[in-house]
Structure formats: C-alpha cells, structure tokens
Amino acid sequence: MKSILLRMGELYLKGENRGMFESILVFNIRKKLEGLKYKLQKTRGRILVTDFDREQEVVERLSKVFGLVSLSVAEEVDVTVEAIGDYVSRIKIGDKTFKVDVNRADKRFAIPSMQFAADLGEIVLRCNPNASVDLYQPQVTIFVDIRNNGKAYIFDKSIKCQGGLPLSSSGKALLLLSGGIDSPVAGYMMSKRGLKLQAVHFYSYPYTSQQAKQKVITLAEELCEYVDDIKLHCISFTKVQEEIHAKCAPEFMITIMRRIMMRVAEIIAKREGLGAIVTGESLGQVASQTMQSMTVTQDALNLLPIFRPCIGMDKEEIVKIAKDINTFETSILPYEDCCTVFLPKNPVIKPKVDKARAEEEKLDVAALVDECMAGEEIITIKKQ
Numbered sequence: 481m482k483s484i485l486l487r488m489g490e491l492y493l494k495g496e497n498r499g500m501f502e503s504i505l506v507f508n509i510r511k512k513l514e515g516l517k518y519k520l521q522k523t524r525g526r527i528l529v530t531d532f533d534r535e536q537e538v539v540e541r542l543s544k545v546f547g548l549v550s551l552s553v554a555e556e557v558d559v560t561v562e563a564i565g566d567y568v569s570r571i572k573i574g575d576k577t578f579k580v581d582v583n584r585a586d587k588r589f590a591i592p593s594m595q596f597a598a599d600l601g602e603i604v605l606r607c608n609p610n611a612s613v614d615l616y617q618p619q620v621t622i623f624v625d626i627r628n629n630g631k632a633y634i635f636d637k638s639i640k641c642q643g644g645l646p647l648s649s650s651g652k653a654l655l656l657l658s659g660g661i662d663s664p665v666a667g668y669m670m671s672k673r674g675l676k677l678q679a680v681h682f683y684s685y686p687y688t689s690q691q692a693k694q695k696v697i698t699l700a701e702e703l704c705e706y707v708d709d710i711k712l713h714c715i716s717f718t719k720v721q722e723e724i725h726a727k728c729a730p731e732f733m734i735t736i737m738r739r740i741m742m743r744v745a746e747i748i749a750k751r752e753g754l755g756a757i758v759t760g761e762s763l764g765q766v767a768s769q770t771m772q773s774m775t776v777t778q779d780a781l782n783l784l785p786i787f788r789p790c791i792g793m794d795k796e797e798i799v800k801i802a803k804d805i806n807t808f809e810t811s812i813l814p815y816e817d818c819c820t821v822f823l824p825k826n827p828v829i830k831p832k833v834d835k836a837r838a839e840e841e842k843l844d845v846a847a848l849v850d851e852c853m854a855g856e857e858i859i860t861i862k863k864q
C-alpha cells in the first residue's frame with residue numbers, strides 16, 4: 481500500500497512540550513487536507529498519511545505545512561524479510577548505480593541494518609543485471625525504513641517541506657502588511673516560526689487607489705497557501721497623513737506616521753489577543769529603517785515587541801523568498817503605498833525620540849487614532 485511518511489523537524493528539541501507540538505501539527509495537517517480523502521496515523525517519530533487517492537494534491541498541500549521538514553511517498557509492507565525482499569525484487573533501475581539504505585527504528589527486527597542492506601542489494605542486482613552498487617554517489621538510493629508499527633516503508637526520495645514550527649505553536653501576532661515585497665516575506669517567516677498572524681493594512685484613499693488595497697488582499701490570499709486564513713484589518717490613514725502634512729515638520733512625516741501606525745496596531749493587537757507586531761523592515765534599506773528610526777518607532781508602543789525577521793537580510797535575499805512563496809509578482813504591481821504619499825524630500829535619517837515626541841504634540845494623536853479605529857474594516861481572507 482502506498483503511504484506518505486512525514487518527518488517532523490525541530491519538534492524533537494521540545495522535550496516535554498513535544499506532545500503539544502505534535503498535536504498542533506496533526507491538527508494543522510488535517511486542516512490542510514480538508515476536502516481530500518486520506519487517513520492519518522501517528523507512529524513514534526513519524527506521521528503517516530495513507531488511503532489517499534489524489535497523491536499529487538496531498539503531497540503539494542503537505543509540503544506547505546510548517547513543522548514538517550520532509551516527506552516521502554513510500555510503499556508500506558509488513559516487516560518480514562520475505563515481504564521486504566519481494567517488494568525490492570520488483571524495483572526496476574535499469575543500468576543505474578544504487579545503494580540500499582536500511583534504517584531500523586524497530587530493533588525487534590533482528591537482522592542488523594548493514595547486513596540487511598547488503599542482502600537487499602543482492603536482490604536488486606539479481607533482478608537488475610545491468611545495475612551496479614555505488615555506496616558513495618549512487619544514482620538511486622533505495623531507503624528501507626523499519627518502523628515500530630510492524631511496517632516497513634520503502635522509497636527512493638524525500639521531498640523538502642517548509643521546516644519551522646507548527647502554525648500557532650508560538651502564539652499570535654499582528655503583521656503590518658503593505659503592498660511591498662518585504663512585509664509578505666516577513667509574514668511568511670514569522671508564520672514559519674509558529675506564529676498565527678492577523679494583518680493590518682493602512683491605506684490613504686483617494687491618494688492611494690482601490691487597486692492598492694486589492695493588491696494587499698491578493699497578497700494576503702497568497703500567504704494563505706501557508707497559513708490557511710488571515711484576518712485583515714484595513715485602516716484608512718488619509719486623515720492622519722493630511723494632519724501630519726499640515727502640522728508637522730515635513731522631514732518628520734514618515735517618522736510620525738510610523739509612530740501612529742504602531743499605536744493603531746497595538747490597539748488592534750490588544751483587542752485581538754496578539755502578542756507582537758511584525759514588520760518587513762530591513763536595516764538601512766530606507767530612511768525609516770535606520771537604528772534610530774526604529775528606536776523612535778518602538779517608542780510609540782507601550783509593551784509589544786516588534787519582530788522584524790528581514791532585519792539582517794539583503795533585498796536580493798528577501799526577493800528570493802518572495803519568489804519562492806509566490807508573492808513577488810503581486811508585490812511588484814505598480815500601485816502606490818500610503819508611505820509614498822506626501823513623501824518629504826529629506827526625511828530625517830537619525831530622528832531623536834524627544835524631537836519626534838515634540839513634533840507629535842502638534843497633533844491630537846488620541847483623536848486621530850480613535851478615528852482610524854472607528855473606520856476599521858475587517859476582511860477574513862482564506863486560501864483561494
């Protein structure tokens with residue numbers, strides 16, 4: 481019988497919490513496979529999917545589950561010398577070089593792994609007279625994984641999955657999602673570390689277009705390939721930007737904007753029970769992403785940490801991930817982000833906290849934040 485062998489990664493490091501992590505992982509797998517026919521079994525150290533009919537679709541979906549490092553589509557046979565030998569004798573490899581790799585999780589199977597691999601190699605040679613053994617760089621490796629459930633799994637390759645930790649196993653956070661390249665990548669990276677995300681997007685209609693907002697919805701949908709669903713909070717930022725533009729020193733435009741974004745984000749996060757804020761900032765990428773700018777932005781928050789997974793990455797590295805997770809093409813669509821509206825010629829590169837606070841006092845920040853919240857629109861985004 482065909483089955484899919486799933487390997488968990490870092491879960492092994494989790495000691496006593498491992499049971500909890502595994503249950504979350506299994507829950508997430510079931511959610512991902514919703515609508516498909518399959519059965520799921522847990523054996524020690526592995527998860528098995530059996531009784532499926534759409535192999536490719538099942539594999540495709542599983543490869544996007546955080547917490548799985550790799551999977552193999554395998555043939556499941558009984559753990560007897562005859563059953564394993566019989567299946568191996570039917571493997572056709574023509575004139576390729578090969579080796580057999582036996583892993584014996586179940587030591588009740590008495591033949592040592594090396595010995596058994598050699599025995600099976602003999603069988604392969606007998607059934608494929610033109611094949612030859614190469615233990616170091618074989619073209620084909622036949623893996624035989626003898627598990628504790630009385631079954632052995634025979635396969636010839638592993639498909640890489642996402643790795644990371646199961647979604648939700650690290651808690652929940654709020655992603656500041658713009659229409660750019662970086663923030664979707666940041667969202668992916670933190671989801672991969674087990675954070676279940678909600679997102680907030682600030683738009684400045686009519687300075688930014690309806691398409692700009694739609695672009696963010698599309699990006700969130702693309703992220704849902706990995707995270708199932710995202711609650712997206714859309715906040716109109718027009719009034720805030722007009723007020724800052726009218727009242728504050730132009731070079732502080734972005735600094736103050738970002739401080740107010742953080743305040744709004746913190747209110748949403750607290751209300752929704754989210755423990756951190758996630759942004760796509762990368763050190764030095766633009767004026768608002770210097771160490772000093774980030775200090776001033778963080779100053780607007782009371783308690784929540786800001787996670788910036790892209791902080792140490794070059795643009796090229798971020799772009800690579802954006803392409804891998806399929807958000808890149810959407811991100812480069814030309815619609816304006818609200819951060820580009822009223823953009824000053826010379827933004828402060830090293831703002832000081834005191835100066836920013838003083839500029840901000842020219843505004844009724846509390847009223848502006850209230851107005852943002854009053855216009856909040858919530859959209860629940862799901863995988864398409």
Ligand code: ATP
Nearest residue numbers: 656657658660661662663680681682759760761819
């Ligand atoms: P991105 O590619 O993610 O847009 P960026 O390089 O354009 O980032 P900035 O415009 O300085 O950089 O924004 C830095 C971060 O602030 C973004 O990664 C995002 O997390 C957040 N952000 C910026 N604009 C918005 C917005 N309109 N709505 C929500 N978050 C935003």
Ligand code: MG
Nearest residue numbers: 658660817819
């Ligand atoms: Mg941007």
